[in-house]
Amino acid sequence: MPQDSPSGFTSPFFPTTHDIENVQNIMRYCILPPRLRTVVSVAVAPDELKPSGYDAEIAVVAKELQRLRAERATLSRYAENCCSVMAPVRRMPDESLVEIFAFCHPLRLYDLMDNATPKDEVHCAVHRHLLELGKVCFHWYHLAMRTPKLWSKVSLNTYWWDKCDVPSRKLLDLLAPSLARGRNHDLVLRLGFTHGGKFNNGVLELLCRHAHRWRDVYIWAGCPSPGALSNVIGNLDRLQALKLDASCPDIKAFQDAPVLRLFRFKGKFEDIPCLPWDQIQMCKHFGAVDNSYALPLPLLPLAAKGSTFELRMDLRNRPVG
Numbered sequence: 001m002p003q004d005s006p007s008g009f010t011s012p013f014f015p016t017t018h019d020i021e022n023v024q025n026i027m028r029y030c031i032l033p034p035r036l037r038t039v040v041s042v043a044v045a046p047d048e049l050k051p052s053g054y055d056a057e058i059a060v061v062a063k064e065l066q067r068l069r070a071e072r073a074t075l076s077r078y079a080e081n082c083c084s085v086m087a088p089v090r091r092m093p094d095e096s097l098v099e100i101f102a103f104c105h106p107l108r109l110y111d112l113m114d115n116a117t118p119k120d121e122v123h124c125a126v127h128r129h130l131l132e133l134g135k136v137c138f139h140w141y142h143l144a145m146r147t148p149k150l151w152s153k154v155s156l157n158t159y160w161w162d163k164c165d166v167p168s169r170k171l172l173d174l175l176a177p178s179l180a181r182g183r184n185h186d187l188v189l190r191l192g193f194t195h196g197g198k199f200n201n202g203v204l205e206l207l208c209r210h211a212h213r214w215r216d217v218y219i220w221a222g223c224p225s226p227g228a229l230s231n232v233i234g235n236l237d238r239l240q241a242l243k244l245d246a247s248c249p250d251i252k253a254f255q256d257a258p259v260l261r262l263f264r265f266k267g268k269f270e271d272i273p274c275l276p277w278d279q280i281q282m283c284k285h286f287g288a289v290d291n292s293y294a295l296p297l298p299l300l301p302l303a304a305k306g307s308t309f310e311l312r313m314d315l316r317n318r319p320v321g
Contacts, residue, residue, distance in 0.1 A: 009057045097140070098147050104129050105153075121160040125175045127151060148185035151178055154207070157192035157221065158199040168199050172206060179210055186238055187213040192221035193246075204228045211235040218243040229253035236260070247271035284310040 084090070106120070106129060123129075130150055134141035144150060156175075161168045187210055193200045211232040217239065229248070236257040243264040248271070254260070255274040264284040265272050
C-alpha cells in the first residue's frame, strides 16, 4: 500500500505496484489474451477510477497550505516585532532620548552659515528635525512635542523671508507654535534683520511676547526699527548674555536686566545701548577705529570691579606714524 498522504486521504482504488505492472503488460497486446482476462476481470470499472475524489482533497489541502503560509507570515512578523520591542533604543530612558534629539538639530539652528538657503529658514522656523523625529513612532512624537528644552532655540534671518516659497504670514504662523512648545523654558535667540525689512516688526512682535524667557540674545545683522523692542523693557529677568553686531535704536531696552552678565558689541562706541554696567562680568567690544584709538576706552570705568573687559580694534586701515 502507498504511504498515507499528510491529509490522510487515499483512494480505495489506488493500485498496487503489482496491479500497475499487470495493466502495463495487457497494454502490450491489441487484444486481451485469454490468460490475462482473469486479471482484468478482477479490476474495477474505469469510471470508478476517475480521480474526482483527489480533486476535492487537493482543494482541501490547498486551503490548508494557504492557512499555514498565512500563519507562518504572521508568526514571522510577530517575531520581528518582538525583536523590535526588545531593541535597546526602546529601553532607553526618555532623558537620554531627549539628549539625542537635541544633537539632531541642523547647524543652521545654532551657527551662522554663509551657505544658508530660504529652505533652511523654513526648516528652522518649524524645527523640522523634531517633526521628522516625531514620525518614527507615537512615543517619539509625544516626547519631541512635549519637551520644551528641544524648542528653546530660535534662529531667524528675515533676509530670506521674501525669498521663501512659504508666504511671510505663513512663516509667522509656523514660528508661533514652535515658540509655544517651548512653554516657559529659557530662550536662546539668533536673529538677523534686513535693514528696513518689512518682516522685522512682525517677527519682533512675536518674539517680544516671550521676552520673559530670553536668556541669550544675539542680533547679528541689521537692526530693529525704533520702538520695536519697547515691549521687552522690564521683562528681561532671565537675560544673561547679550550680543549685538548691529546698533540698537531702542538704546534703553536692555537697561533693566537684573542677571545680565555678558555683553558683546561690534560697532561704534556711541551705538552701545544702556546697560546695568555694575553687574556685567564679561564685556567684549569689537570695533574699527575712526578718529581716536581711545574711542571705546570710556567703557572701562563703567565695568564692574573684577569684571573682564576685552577690546578689539581693526587697525588695518589705520596709518602708522
